[in-house]
Amino acid sequence: MSMSECDAPAYELEVEVLVVGAGACGCTAALAAHGAGAQVMVLERDATPSGNTSLSGGQIPAGGSRLQELAGINDAAQILEGDLRSKAKGLSNAEVVKQVAGASGSTIDWLVEEHGVPLSCISNFIYPGHTVPHMHASPSRFGAEILASLLKAVYAEGIDLVTSARVVDLYRDRSGRISGVRVQRPDGVSEDLGCQALILACNGYGGNPDMLKKYIPEMAAAYYHGHPSNDGDAIRWGEMLGASLADMGAFQGHGAVCTPHNIHLGWPVITEGGIQVNRSGLRFSNENEGYSEQALHVIRQRDHVAWTVWDQRCQGIAAQMHSQQAAMEAGAIRECESLVGVASFIGCEEATLQETFEGVESMCRSEAVCPWGRNFESHPPLTPPYYVAKVQGALFHTQGGLEVDQYARVLRSDGSAFDNLFAGGGAARGFSGPSDWGYLSGSGLLSATVLGRFAGVSAAKWVGANRTSCL
Ligand SMILES: Cc1cc2nc3c(=O)[nH]c(=O)nc-3n(C[C@H](O)[C@H](O)[C@H](O)COP(=O)(O)OP(=O)(O)OC[C@H]3O[C@@H](n4cnc5c(N)ncnc54)[C@H](O)[C@@H]3O)c2cc1C
Numbered sequence: 001m002s003m004s005e006c007d008a009p010a011y012e013l014e015v016e017v018l019v020v021g022a023g024a025c026g027c028t029a030a031l032a033a034h035g036a037g038a039q040v041m042v043l044e045r046d047a048t049p050s051g052n053t054s055l056s057g058g059q060i061p062a063g064g065s066r067l068q069e070l071a072g073i074n075d076a077a078q079i080l081e082g083d084l085r086s087k088a089k090g091l092s093n094a095e096v097v098k099q100v101a102g103a104s105g106s107t108i109d110w111l112v113e114e115h116g117v118p119l120s121c122i123s124n125f126i127y128p129g130h131t132v133p134h135m136h137a138s139p140s141r142f143g144a145e146i147l148a149s150l151l152k153a154v155y156a157e158g159i160d161l162v163t164s165a166r167v168v169d170l171y172r173d174r175s176g177r178i179s180g181v182r183v184q185r186p187d188g189v190s191e192d193l194g195c196q197a198l199i200l201a202c203n204g205y206g207g208n209p210d211m212l213k214k215y216i217p218e219m220a221a222a223y224y225h226g227h228p229s230n231d232g233d234a235i236r237w238g239e240m241l242g243a244s245l246a247d248m249g250a251f252q253g254h255g256a257v258c259t260p261h262n263i264h265l266g267w268p269v270i271t272e273g274g275i276q277v278n279r280s281g282l283r284f285s286n287e288n289e290g291y292s293e294q295a296l297h298v299i300r301q302r303d304h305v306a307w308t309v310w311d312q313r314c315q316g317i318a319a320q321m322h323s324q325q326a327a328m329e330a331g332a333i334r335e336c337e338s339l340v341g342v343a344s345f346i347g348c349e350e351a352t353l354q355e356t357f358e359g360v361e362s363m364c365r366s367e368a369v370c371p372w373g374r375n376f377e378s379h380p381p382l383t384p385p386y387y388v389a390k391v392q393g394a395l396f397h398t399q400g401g402l403e404v405d406q407y408a409r410v411l412r413s414d415g416s417a418f419d420n421l422f423a424g425g426g427a428a429r430g431f432s433g434p435s436d437w438g439y440l441s442g443s444g445l446l447s448a449t450v451l452g453r454f455a456g457v458s459a460a461k462w463v464g465a466n467r468t469s470c471l
Pocket residue numbers: 020021022023024025026043044045046049050051052053054055056057058059060061143165166167168201202203225226227229230231233264396397424425426427441442443444445446448
């Protein structure tokens with residue numbers, strides 16, 4: 001991986017807007033740039049585009065989409081903005097968050113109405129930190145379905161998407177603008193390609209153990225549940241170019257990935273009243289603070305594992321998630337008629353588990369206060385039969401990255417913007433602040449789709465303006 005000087009005329013082939021990565025961000029950016037009149041090509045390192053997008057729950061938040069209006073959900077950009085800012089304790093980029101929240105509703109409308117992405121609102125449960133139901137998802141509640149529909153839209157628009165094409169180097173001209181890239185094929189053959197604008201949509205560095213050791217040492221040994229191709233290329237190019245990197249220690253974890261099956265539970269098992277206990281049958285945290293911060297809580301338990309316990313009511317809501325169904329099918333979830341069976345599955349004292357459950361029941365009835373601050377009053381106590389799964393804390397994706405402005409332009413360390421370099425999705429700084437606790441559910445795909453769209457429009461505008469000035 002390197003950065004070299006090479007002027008555009010040296011290239012045999014040049015495209016106007018080049019997009020690196022064909023996940024949600026790359027596809028959205030490509031659709032937006034194409035829609036704004038640019039000639040676009042997407043380069044994807046894998047033979048079949050997948051990325052984190054296709055592994056995800058596919059849930060995209062918005063504040064004020066037409067779908068929400070039709071579903072009678074009273075939401076607005078300011079509400080989503082407030083939720084994003086407050087989950088990150090005000091430590092994200094205020095202007096970027098404002099603009100992203102502001103365009104979240106229209107982006108969902110655009111994806112659904114112009115590109116046929118089959119989204120609907122999720123209104124029967126609410127994620128931690130969401131003050132109203134912001135989430136939209138496709139019927140299967142699975143990101144693979146979202147990516148398939150985005151790819152279909154990309155092909156339908158006639159946008160070139162080249163797979164098995166890993167970008168290994170960037171080139172800049174003498175003025176400092178990006179002039180092209182080097183692409184390496186699986187057989188080792190390389191080719192150079194010129195571009196007038198470049199969009200980095202190749203996610204973060206969850207798949208790069210060395211970068212994890214450097215930036216997020218507390219998660220370096222944790223199980224990585226994301227896509228291995230996301231190995232930090234955008235960040236390393238940014239470093240070489242003198243780009244500003246921000247919140248590099250931030251990440252989205254998940255505190256309920258079934259082990260040894262490596263399938264995550266749908267979070268309604270917790271939001272609807274489920275709990276987590278350790279090997280001794282004791283609770284150890286406010287499970288409903290957020291699934292991201294719960295990863296480290298679980299990792300800090302003996303043997304780095306815990307058990308999630310929920311009931312039929314929670315299961316009924318969680319079962320809409322693709323991953324919950326997959327966990328059931330894989331045998332990762334045990335159904336128990338009573339706490340005797342749960343205690344035996346965990347291997348803990350039955351009396352201790354019984355006491356834990358009695359404590360939670362008292363909290364549900366407002367007769368006791370949770371030592372970790374969880375409010376149990378909005379849901380009834382868990383009742384038999386119980387569901388239980390042994391879980392580990394995992395890393396889903398990194399949240400730090402290239403600092404961008406509200407036009408998705410990559411910024412230099414001095415705050416100035418690169419003319420023709422844009423980023424979105426996991427390649428860009430997220431909205432989570434500096435750590436694990438700032439991740440508001442759905443921020444990943446929010447960044448991928450909205451910043452991706454901003455990046456596409458901005459790149460096309462830059463190319464258009466440049467094209468005009470050359471005439
Ligand atoms: C299990 C799981 C569940 C999740 N659930 C949700 C959810 O419900 N809602 C939500 O908002 N977020 C969720 N996320 C996070 C979300 O998936 C990501 O934030 C989002 O998909 C990022 O999109 P992206 O386009 O930036 O990256 P990706 O989808 O990962 O796409 C990046 C692409 O770039 C390619 N690439 C990398 N390097 C190169 C290179 N050098 N040259 C060419 N191509 C390259 C990769 O192969 C990949 O295809 C989840 C994540 C995981 C792991």
